Amino acid sequence: MEKSASTVRSVSCDVCQRRSISKPATKWCPHCEDGLCTDCHEHHGASRSTANHHVIQIEDYHQFPSYVASVKHRCDIHKLEYEFYCTSHALPCCVDCTKEVHSTCMELKPLHDVVKNVKSSNHLHEIERNLSDIVDNIVKLTKEREENLSKLEVQKTKHVETIKHMREIINDHLDKIEGTVLEDLRRTHDASKVQIEDLIDKLNERKIKANSIQEEISLMKGAASNLQNFIGMRDLEKKVNEEGKTLVILQEDENFYNSDIHLNYSEILSSFTDKVSVFGDVLVQTSPRNLSLILGKRIQSQIVLPKVAGIEKIKMRLQQRIKLKNSKGFDISSCEILDHGKLLFLDWKHERLLTCNSDGSESRVVADFPGNGPFDITCISDDKIAVSARTSKIIILIEYATGKIIKKINVNGECFGIDHKDGKILVRLVNSGIFLLIDVAGKIISRVRFPGDRLRYLTWYMDKIYCTVTGQNTVICMNMKGSEIWTYRNVLLREPFGIATDTNGFVYVAGRASNNVVLIAPDGRSSRVILGGRDGINKPQALYISKFRRQLLVCDKYDGSSYLFDF
Template sequence: MASNCSLCSVCDNRQTAKFSVVWCSECDEGLCGDCKEYHSISKDTKNHGTYSIAEHTKLPTELLQVAQVCKIHKEEYRFFCTKHDCPCCKKCKKSHKECKGLTDINEIIQEVKTSNAFYEIEQTLREVVENIKILSTNRKENLELLENKRRKIEAEIKYARTKVNHHLDQIQADLMKELMAVQHQESSKIQNVLSSLNLKEKEITELQVNIDNIKQKASDLQAFLTIKVLEKSLAVEEKNIQSIANSGIVNKVNISCQINQLLQQITASVSKFGEINVSSDPYQLPIQKQKDREAQIMLAVPTRNIGNLALTLQKRINTKLSDVQGCSLLPKGRMVFSCYEQEKIKVFKSNGSKDFEINDIGKVVDVVFIGDGCIAVTSGHSNKISIIDIPTKLM
């Protein structure tokens, strides 16, 4: 990568400072207006694509930081090692002598922008963005759920408090009513005793007045006879008063209240109004995932001229099938074959042994693995395509 994209690299090598107007990715350098013209007609560079420096500066940092020369030997990359998945220069090639997948990098990069690797990356990026949106939506919904739950719990707490307050107010009112009734009842009893005593006191006071009158105005005989009558009356009154004094009527009446122990224990035993609990329930999000990643988003070595290929026999498999019309590779090295006459497909393990077969599915012509544990089977008679789930063996 050129050290300064704003200056023309060619002019800079000539010790001349000119501002670049375009950038050539193939040459990895900026060009001024004059060098741009020469670059566009030169035999070696006329097919190179260029674009403005303004567009170049807007490219992502990841792309601008990609080195097109070997960081160790400072030479251009000439080869690509598929075994180690890395580019190599001529000097790097010495350390990859034993690697069978060492290929001319120019063969690999042909039509790379329209390759399956780019398509896979674009698909994955779209899926990642969609999955981020799904996760964001999920979290936003959870935030809204928490807000609604908080409001609901607040209402429950207030209702519980109101219910407790109402119940306490009711039983307090009942107790106050009972207190008033008991006080009134006991006070009435005492008032009755007081009324009776007041009446007795009035009668005795009248007798005292009568005694004074007798002393002053009655004859001795009258006084004697009156005294005898009064003695009997007083004896009865004294007996009545003594009876009242000895009865429970004059007991000191008191009232008290024993507060329910459960209420007394509220402040001691109930230290919290309630408890807030947090739970986390599993939730399966519909995360999208690329169905078939067998290529693992890597640059594949381009197909070479068939005349230069040397074939090596790896394995022989006896399918015991007649009239095999199609076959396809499955994950983990398995293989599937379609048989037209026997109306079946047969799956073999990587070691060549039989895994399973599905019979009576019609005159099958071809079979292909389509990813996500499924294979597609075409029929010669019905002109239809059947999808078979490999794990369940169901269509």
């Protein structure tokens, strides 16, 4: 479960503290936003003004997820209790807010009417049903994979018996080729087995995450206030929808097709043993699954699984040009789009992380990294960012809202490109010639060796690593063992830097010297220039694709210009 920041808060009674008395709190009042000791709780319940407040155990409050615990009952600006809800802005507001900020909003409703019965609302029930469907789907998919695994075992046994029978008929001549085909069979079976077991492990991870969300819902319904449930449902629904989308995308992978082991025997095997040079070919035939997923209407409406468009059909539509302003100038080495729409820019030259809205407004410095040499960023979540620092040879985890450093992970090497997936961080250590895979606590999971001191930017998608080799004008795709899958080199692309992939596996690369963004097909065999100088870009260095928002962010190196595209 995602823990609330409240877990680090003092558990003293807030009422007593205001009287310079120290007592442990046993209760929490969300309305007053105060911890209460036993005595103060009794007074709180007896007071006419607070008797109807919903008070909860302090332990329950500490277990709230952050998106629930962060919901306040009072306005941070005016310190007044929320009384209205603006449907236009999807925000609760106090009386003063309705006059100062929401005076022209037409959809102001009494907050009491909006949040009443929220715990028994159809919307929350639908979220719970969707999550329950996701868990059921995971169970079904796991069972199907296990049945396929059992079937492979039976088929393996059957073929082994056939092979041994034919071995007895043709005797000495098969001594040579029997071992070859058995090894081929074993290797093919084991490869399929490992593939299926990997998928089962991924499904178990999704199940654990779904169960965690179920626990959050139970806690919300049992202990959180109506307002906290109502506001929290947006984040909760987003997490559930994300799980649904992740599951659908996962099960559409061709690795989820049913596998069958077949052995094609030589036609002349039974007649002319002297002409047989191989025993047979072992292969795996895949067929579509018979199982259909059960998904809620809201998840289905957000999932579009069209046929993958050809490389010529992909088009970019400029949504916004952003111009960062600062007297120091810029050297943008990395950028990201957060799921809620905020933009991040890493200024390598001035060692700082910047943020702004998608229209360029409300820009600010999130954090400074003097002497660390920050190179690349990846978002662990909307409130946690990992920064690779090449000079100090560490990964810095910071809090987005405050810029506070959460953790420093020593990687003992100049770290450059960085990416994140499923609680794991992949970082390029140039001087060591390796990709280092670690968890967010800093524990090393594996090392992927691939030499090259100019191999710096990377992106990680579907168990493949894509990286740019600037000095060689090259893009490389490799598997998680460091085996090269394909290499791209073309006169269209010069000085490749930032790299990203979309949900269909197309690769987008920023060419600084060629002043363009080049789109490369998933197999690396075809490409085209998708953005160039005519689109306004000037020496692009950093780019990022939000698969959630279907947007591409491209950043020029020096002048603070960036471009947000829909596709």
